[in-house]
Amino acid sequence: MELHGIGHRFDGVRALDRVDLEVAGAEVVCIVGPSGCGKTTLLRIVAGLEALQEGEVLLSGEVVALPGRQAPPETRGIGLVFQDFALFPHLSVADNVGFGLRRWDAVDRRARVLEVLEQFSIVDLADAFPHTLSGGQMQRVALARAIAPRPRLLLLDEPFSGLDSRLRDAVRDRTLHDLKASGAATLMVTHDPEEAMFMADRIAVMRAGRIEQIGRPVDIYYHPASPFVASFFSDVNTLHGTVRDGAVATPFGALPAEGHQDGDEVLILIRPEALQLAWAGEGDHAANVGLVRAARLLGRSTLVHLDMPRTEDAAFLHLHSRVPRNVAFGEGDEVAVTLDRSQVFVFPASEPVSVRPE
Ligand SMILES: Nc1ncnc2c1ncn2[C@@H]1O[C@H](COP(=O)(O)OP(=O)(O)O)[C@@H](O)[C@H]1O
Numbered sequence: 001m002e003l004h005g006i007g008h009r010f011d012g013v014r015a016l017d018r019v020d021l022e023v024a025g026a027e028v029v030c031i032v033g034p035s036g037c038g039k040t041t042l043l044r045i046v047a048g049l050e051a052l053q054e055g056e057v058l059l060s061g062e063v064v065a066l067p068g069r070q071a072p073p074e075t076r077g078i079g080l081v082f083q084d085f086a087l088f089p090h091l092s093v094a095d096n097v098g099f100g101l102r103r104w105d106a107v108d109r110r111a112r113v114l115e116v117l118e119q120f121s122i123v124d125l126a127d128a129f130p131h132t133l134s135g136g137q138m139q140r141v142a143l144a145r146a147i148a149p150r151p152r153l154l155l156l157d158e159p160f161s162g163l164d165s166r167l168r169d170a171v172r173d174r175t176l177h178d179l180k181a182s183g184a185a186t187l188m189v190t191h192d193p194e195e196a197m198f199m200a201d202r203i204a205v206m207r208a209g210r211i212e213q214i215g216r217p218v219d220i221y222y223h224p225a226s227p228f229v230a231s232f233f234s235d236v237n238t239l240h241g242t243v244r245d246g247a248v249a250t251p252f253g254a255l256p257a258e259g260h261q262d263g264d265e266v267l268i269l270i271r272p273e274a275l276q277l278a279w280a281g282e283g284d285h286a287a288n289v290g291l292v293r294a295a296r297l298l299g300r301s302t303l304v305h306l307d308m309p310r311t312e313d314a315a316f317l318h319l320h321s322r323v324p325r326n327v328a329f330g331e332g333d334e335v336a337v338t339l340d341r342s343q344v345f346v347f348p349a350s351e352p353v354s355v356r357p358e
């Protein structure tokens with residue numbers, strides 16, 4: 001799939017602005033962004049459910065939509081899965097899965113339906129009707145129905161958000177393997193950054209109708225292009241500073257501020273896992289030592305709340321550190337803090353930081 005310069009307005013209000021995006025065969029690309037940023041609109045345009053206003057849509061190198069000239073949805077070879085699964089209530093599971101194969105020869109159709117039911121481990125549900133299924137089963141049937149006609153592109157819009165959180169993890173895992181096994185190119189939309197990292201070969205981060213950054217999860221997490229992208233993928237500690245001699249002073253020593261001029265005001269974003277903690281000892285500089293205000297085990301990690309002395313005034317700086325597993329530190333303990341610089345990002349102070357949605 002190739003999208004070039006997609007633009008869209010609703011009643012004069014811009015919902016999409018010059019969106020370019022490609023998905024290769026067998027690739028899973030996730031579009032992630034806050035609610036209302038245009039994700040569903042983009043998917044609907046690709047599917048042909050929304051008339052294209054600006055740009056072009058290509059599938060397998062062939063133009064399927066230009067403004068005023070578009071191939072009908074059913075001719076595009078696209079499979080769709082929506083948040084509410086949209087199963088046909090009056091059809092059995094087998095008939096739902098076979099729905100896209102209506103024009104196939106009856107023998108081939110039956111064989112393909114069976115093959116897909118087996119692939120998705122839902123053979124025993126073949127005669128069941130949708131209202132008797134659990135949420136996880138409905139999701140599998142919806143995905144099986146979308147994959148059965150061997151689409152060249154699968155479009156998934158928040159396909160897991162209707163499931164409760166424990167079930168969601170299991171269903172996501174199976175879906176990832178099913179998608180990879182099917183070999184279809186997949187464009188999936190989610191508002192959940194962790195889900196995007198779990199599913200995606202590449203992630204496109206959208207904000208207010210535009211793609212702000214696109215890349216592999218590791219590129220986006222370690223090299224965010226903006227404060228918005230950095231703060232979308234995790235909680236971040238925010239510091240302000242001024243560049244002097246190519247560096248900016250922090251409680252953890254001077255940080256290089258490449259690409260910034262002396263005198264520039266900068267924003268420093270530090271992921272909680274970048275603040276590494278050890279018991280404060282004799283040799284530690286007072287400037288590096290923080291006071292633990294609280295430590296809370298969150299399951300996979302512990303969030304430690306710290307007060308650090310500021311470099312330029314007497315006030316304290318409140319920071320969050322995330323450490324793997326449980327820790328022995330508690331309220332009132334002094335800890336030496338060191339910084340993993342790969343998780344620290346310096347941006348011009350003029351760029352707005354946005355807090356995570358939720
Ligand atoms: N049919 C519509 N009519 C008018 N405005 C719409 C319509 N669909 C979406 N919008 C607006 O377009 C923007 C993008 O919506 P949407 O694509 O649904 O975002 P997302 O899926 O990222 O939450 C929002 O501001 C939304 O209110």
Ligand SMILES: [Mg+2]
Nearest residue numbers: 039040041157
């Ligand atoms: Mg949406």
